[in-house]
Amino acid sequence: MKPRLIRPGVYWLGAIDWNRRLFDALIPLPDGTSYNAYLVQGAAKTALLDAVDPAMEDVLMHQLAGIERIDYVVSQHAEQDHSGAIPTVLAKYPQATVVCTPKAKDLLVDHLGIAPERIQTVEDGETLDLGGKTLRFLYTPWVHWPETMVTHLVEDRILFSCDFFGSHVATSNLYAGDDPYINEAAKRYYAEIMMPFRKMVQRNLEKVRGVEFDLIAPSHGPIYDHPVDILAAYEDWVSDRVSNSVVLPYISMHGSTKKMVDYLVAALAERGVSVQLFELTTTDIGKLAMALVDAATIVIGTPTVHGGPHPNVFSATHLANALRPKLKYAAIIGSYGWGTRAVERIAELIPNLKVELLDTVLCKGLPNAETFAALEALGDTIQAKHATL
Numbered sequence: 501m502k503p504r505l506i507r508p509g510v511y512w513l514g515a516i517d518w519n520r521r522l523f524d525a526l527i528p529l530p531d532g533t534s535y536n537a538y539l540v541q542g543a544a545k546t547a548l549l550d551a552v553d554p555a556m557e558d559v560l561m562h563q564l565a566g567i568e569r570i571d572y573v574v575s576q577h578a579e580q581d582h583s584g585a586i587p588t589v590l591a592k593y594p595q596a597t598v599v600c601t602p603k604a605k606d607l608l609v610d611h612l613g614i615a616p617e618r619i620q621t622v623e624d625g626e627t628l629d630l631g632g633k634t635l636r637f638l639y640t641p642w643v644h645w646p647e648t649m650v651t652h653l654v655e656d657r658i659l660f661s662c663d664f665f666g667s668h669v670a671t672s673n674l675y676a677g678d679d680p681y682i683n684e685a686a687k688r689y690y691a692e693i694m695m696p697f698r699k700m701v702q703r704n705l706e707k708v709r710g711v712e713f714d715l716i717a718p719s720h721g722p723i724y725d726h727p728v729d730i731l732a733a734y735e736d737w738v739s740d741r742v743s744n745s746v747v748l749p750y751i752s753m754h755g756s757t758k759k760m761v762d763y764l765v766a767a768l769a770e771r772g773v774s775v776q777l778f779e780l781t782t783t784d785i786g787k788l789a790m791a792l793v794d795a796a797t798i799v800i801g802t803p804t805v806h807g808g809p810h811p812n813v814f815s816a817t818h819l820a821n822a823l824r825p826k827l828k829y830a831a832i833i834g835s836y837g838w839g840t841r842a843v844e845r846i847a848e849l850i851p852n853l854k855v856e857l858l859d860t861v862l863c864k865g866l867p868n869a870e871t872f873a874a875l876e877a878l879g880d881t882i883q884a885k886h887a888t889l
């Protein structure tokens with residue numbers, strides 16, 4: 501992709517990674533991603549905001565072929581998908597200075613071996629005049645790492661938001677418009693990347709609300725030309741509101757836990773409670789993370805393997821704990837062969853979830869009338885709890 505003009509003297513650069521399917525060896529990327537960089541040319545100085553993932557630095561360097569001088573490389577975030585190509589950019593532009601937060605300086609030195617004498621740190625709110633274009637830096641810790649900042653291009657009313665408001669989606673469209681597909685990708689991104697830091701995201705959202713901008717230009721995914729939509733979506737996601745819905749990740753080895761799950765799904769549906777079901781040998785964990793953004797309750801369905809939950813349930817529960825969703829209730833259901841400590845093991849896995857643990861429903865072997873009655877009672881409990889949301 502060639503550089504694309506956003507405003508006079510302001511260009512999108514970067515790489516669209518159509519084929520990447522896994523991020524950080526963990527996060528599924530069903531729609532690929534992009535590593536956006538931006539070039540801002542003032543009357544006196546030129547700045548590059550962010551670089552790209554090192555795997556695609558040749559794309560960025562090709563785009564910079566005709567750019568004779570870069571004075572500042574603004575590193576908004578030290579993670580490699582934004583900063584990995586900075587050493588190559590610095591080698592091409594020996595006069596360029598890296599601009600970042602003090603915390604980012606340490607990380608850029610440690611992770612990328614950038615010489616400290618080439619780095620200039622900025623304070624929160626500090627500005628840099630490029631000549632008719634003013635960059636104002638705002639610390640936004642924990643979106644995504646503790647060192648992260650965003651950059652406001654004052655005259656052009658653009659907020660360069662780095663990971664904040666990003667979406668892992670590869671598209672040839674420069675702008676998001678009102679495409680619901682982008683909103684879905686942004687929710688997935690929030691769930692996977694931002695949700696563990698929800699309270700910090702809330703604070704940073706308030707902070708950028710005080711900035712005047714017409715465009716939000718993140719470092720992943722398209723530019724928001726109607727920022728009101730993504731801002732409203734974030735307001736909802738970071739709020740304390742939960743919905744009348746249950747997330748139900750489960751595994752069944754011999755069919756008994758599946759019978760229980762199916763029964764409970766029907767019972768909840770009859771009671772007007774929405775359920776999202778995730779069979780953990782096949783599910784996309786990104787979809788599970790998205791469902792956790794505003795669900796009120798998680799019900800974990802597991803058979804017992806070597807005394808504890810199935811390893812896939814163990815992994816999904818560990819993930820849910822790490823993502824710190826705003827769940828209010830949790831329950832465990834499942835079948836076991838002759839004995840179980842699955843409930844104790846699962847309870848140990850979720851210290852971050854501030855949930856009330858509802859009744860457990862376990863059965864030995866096949867579920868029977870007593871099991872189904874217990875599931876009906878669990879459905880009643882969930883319905884009653886959700887009625888108070």
Ligand code: FEO
Nearest residue numbers: 579581644645663
């Ligand atoms: Fe896009 Fe935190 O990296």
